[in-house]
Amino acid sequence: MSHVALAAILLLLAALGYTMGRRRATALSGGQARRLHSLPSYHGLYVALWCALPAAAVLAVWLVAEPQIIAVLLMPSLPPGSAGLTDGAFQLLLGDIESFAAGRAPEAGTDPAVIAAARRLSELRQSGFILLALAAIALGAGGIGWSRSRIRPGLRARNAVERATIVIMIAASTVAILTTVGIVMSLLFESARFFAQVPFSDFLFGLQWSPQTALREDQVGSSGAFGAVPIFAGTFIITLIAMAVAVPIGLMAAVYMSEYAGKRARAIAKPALEMLAGIPTVVYGFIAAIMVGPALRDAGEWVGLDVASESALAAGLVMGVMIIPFVSSLSDDVMNAVPQTLRDGSYAIGATKSETIVRVVFPAALPGIIGAVLLAVSRAVGETMIVVMAAGLAANLTANPLQAVTTVTVQIVTLLVGDQEFDSPKTLAAFALGLVLFAVTLATNVIALRVVRRYREQYE
Amino acid sequence: MNQPIAFTLKPTSAPAVAVDSPPKMSARGVDVFYGEKQALFDVDIDIHRNRVTALIGPSGCGKSTFIRCLNRMNDVIADARVRGSITLDGQDIHDPGLDVVSLRARVGMVFQKPNPFPKSVYENVAYGPRIHGLAASRGELDDIVRASLERAGLWGEVAERLNEPGTSLSGGQQQRLCIARAIAVDPEVILMDEPCSALDPIATARIEELIDELRLNFAIVIVTHSMQQAARVSQHTAFFHLGKLVEQGPTEQIFTSPRDERTQGYVTGRFG
Numbered sequence: 001m002s003h004v005a006l007a008a009i010l011l012l013l014a015a016l017g018y019t020m021g022r023r024r025a026t027a028l029s030g031g032q033a034r035r036l037h038s039l040p041s042y043h044g045l046y047v048a049l050w051c052a053l054p055a056a057a058v059l060a061v062w063l064v065a066e067p068q069i070i071a072v073l074l075m076p077s078l079p080p081g082s083a084g085l086t087d088g089a090f091q092l093l094l095g096d097i098e099s100f101a102a103g104r105a106p107e108a109g110t111d112p113a114v115i116a117a118a119r120r121l122s123e124l125r126q127s128g129f130i131l132l133a134l135a136a137i138a139l140g141a142g143g144i145g146w147s148r149s150r151i152r153p154g155l156r157a158r159n160a161v162e163r164a165t166i167v168i169m170i171a172a173s174t175v176a177i178l179t180t181v182g183i184v185m186s187l188l189f190e191s192a193r194f195f196a197q198v199p200f201s202d203f204l205f206g207l208q209w210s211p212q213t214a215l216r217e218d219q220v221g222s223s224g225a226f227g228a229v230p231i232f233a234g235t236f237i238i239t240l241i242a243m244a245v246a247v248p249i250g251l252m253a254a255v256y257m258s259e260y261a262g263k264r265a266r267a268i269a270k271p272a273l274e275m276l277a278g279i280p281t282v283v284y285g286f287i288a289a290i291m292v293g294p295a296l297r298d299a300g301e302w303v304g305l306d307v308a309s310e311s312a313l314a315a316g317l318v319m320g321v322m323i324i325p326f327v328s329s330l331s332d333d334v335m336n337a338v339p340q341t342l343r344d345g346s347y348a349i350g351a352t353k354s355e356t357i358v359r360v361v362f363p364a365a366l367p368g369i370i371g372a373v374l375l376a377v378s379r380a381v382g383e384t385m386i387v388v389m390a391a392g393l394a395a396n397l398t399a400n401p402l403q404a405v406t407t408v409t410v411q412i413v414t415l416l417v418g419d420q421e422f423d424s425p426k427t428l429a430a431f432a433l434g435l436v437l438f439a440v441t442l443a444t445n446v447i448a449l450r451v452v453r454r455y456r457e458q459y460e
Numbered sequence: 461m462n463q464p465i466a467f468t469l470k471p472t473s474a475p476a477v478a479v480d481s482p483p484k485m486s487a488r489g490v491d492v493f494y495g496e497k498q499a500l501f502d503v504d505i506d507i508h509r510n511r512v513t514a515l516i517g518p519s520g521c522g523k524s525t526f527i528r529c530l531n532r533m534n535d536v537i538a539d540a541r542v543r544g545s546i547t548l549d550g551q552d553i554h555d556p557g558l559d560v561v562s563l564r565a566r567v568g569m570v571f572q573k574p575n576p577f578p579k580s581v582y583e584n585v586a587y588g589p590r591i592h593g594l595a596a597s598r599g600e601l602d603d604i605v606r607a608s609l610e611r612a613g614l615w616g617e618v619a620e621r622l623n624e625p626g627t628s629l630s631g632g633q634q635q636r637l638c639i640a641r642a643i644a645v646d647p648e649v650i651l652m653d654e655p656c657s658a659l660d661p662i663a664t665a666r667i668e669e670l671i672d673e674l675r676l677n678f679a680i681v682i683v684t685h686s687m688q689q690a691a692r693v694s695q696h697t698a699f700f701h702l703g704k705l706v707e708q709g710p711t712e713q714i715f716t717s718p719r720d721e722r723t724q725g726y727v728t729g730r731f732g
Contacts, residue, residue, distance in 0.1 A: 262538075341575040345638065347536060348571070349588040349645060350564035359587065364578045 006133050007059070010140055014052040017144040021047030024151050038158035046157040049164050050147035055140040062132050070124050077120040079113030097121055187438060190431035197425045198226045203432060205229060209395035209406075211415060211426045226429055228436070230397040234405030235381060238316045238391060241401055242380045245320025247373055250327025257328070258335040259357050270332065277325040281385040288318035288390030296402075305402060310392035313401040319386050326376040334368025334452075335361055367451045374448035378441040384409040408437045482550070484509050484649060484679040485530060485567075490544035492525050492534065499525045503544070503705045505698055507649065512671060512680045514694035514711065516687060518726065521700040523683045527651050530681065531567040532560050548649075565592055568642035572654040574634035576626030576641075581618050584626040584637055585609060588645035604644055612640035613670050632663025639670065643678075650674065652682040656689065668693050687727055691715055699723045 022044035100118035206227015293314040300307030346356040392404030415430040483506035492500035500522045515523040534540040585605045595601035609615040614636045656664040698708035707720045
């Protein structure tokens, strides 16, 4: 019997509780639901919740606390002398016990005390689980019995169920919030470790990025410079190129769709444009790396320019295409939300369609359009796959879009991919970069959402 | 509710309409279709200078549809079709040689809900003169804006607030701003589609006074739901019912001795 089976049993029990509660309420009402404060189904849910929630709570607590409890109980049966072991050796011993308990065959020369401890661990786990199962089922059944006995025609089952639902919804939103908090915390703490080894100002203002740290004293070429300016500059150039592509194309597409396109053209064009957003970014990545990059290099050769085959331009162009729908779709929505009465007012003075768009619709929609552009910026800054494949790894500090540059996201990927030690500045630098990235995208998102909200207030 | 509603005709301050002067606008045999549905049947009416023409009738009777024909605002609606002839100073407004832009510069419109642009008070009024190139310099534009606001009776209230957004004014002020915006391009006809329906009685009285003043310089057509308003501000009244122009004539006659029993029923409040 496993945890899954236990959960299934509890669910069945809750379903049973639902039917019982419902039956009882119906019986009490004498077939007239109006005599009840709440509908019979609410009484059913009331019983089911009383069955499932306490049991689920016990289950959750156990899942979190089990390792600690078992470890404490295991202590007495550990081989003698293990209390004096160093931390690392102690972890090793526990690992051994764990793997024997999981079924590894004992080898000749294994300490019998370890085998005994492993057996003890299995026993503890098993009895722990049986206890848990009994407790959970007993709680569930008890919950059914108790709540069923409370059913009266006047019981405010609906209010109780609605309150419980609210609590469940709060718990659900807490998960999202806690995840964000957790991620920010881990970024902060790991970055703090990084900044303990590399000064903050060196990181933020240094012009040299070469994150290879020396493993030995005499190693050559691994200076370990963590000046992130070239990376920020690369990110900035690529974002700029992407916005230079996406903003004009996206806005014109949006103006066409919201102001000029007929119903049918709009019904086809809008989903088609939005489909661009559904293409996996890795596909854009290889289009940039295999087609656009080399094509730009060849074109550059043809006019006598030296273009790197992995250039900021190639990555930026493709990324720009990718974020067109972010700009166009949102801008289209806000322009559509501009009231028709404003357009009528402009037409009635004798303005043409294009004058109306430029002088009335566009200014009225401007805050929303700015919001759309800022969301696209934060998307471009955080985009990873295209730049990993097409922008290159060299941390050049250059404003020339024809050269290879690198971005924050690319560096994070390369710093963490492969076998790495997780306490060297090299890997910790990834967290510091992540923190900067997070701060930038968070700031643009917050500004964008605020601007959009202010606009909404104006017209609803 | 069967006795005629009380109303008074104010002594006319404006010159009497010269009956033999040619009409400013004139509609003959106007039909309007929205898709397959016919909304207006064979409407004949003349619009004269220095006169307020009121279009009354129950909801959905076609009076708003008709007023929107006069400056071709129905062009904006995708599946609307207009048949028949409408002339402005004898020229057909559907003539391909007549640009709809210049038509709308000559026939201005004020809408049911005040719809100032999301710009400053000044820019709202300057909008029309700018797009039609009426002012050669900033000074001239300033003069036009000031004159328009004065004629709309709003200058005193907004002289110090020209740079505030038009949407920050009160509802009645916004509507007068829209009137100022319409007269800034110096039109010949002003169409008003229920201009007071979103306003309180005091703001309404203000607009009605203004309409009476504007009559000195413009031909005015007003759609209204309020029979008292039609009686108060208009000299000529046309009663629409189910897409047809049932009866028209001097306002006093329509309200005191209507010839058609549907008109009689409507103005005495039996239906509508």
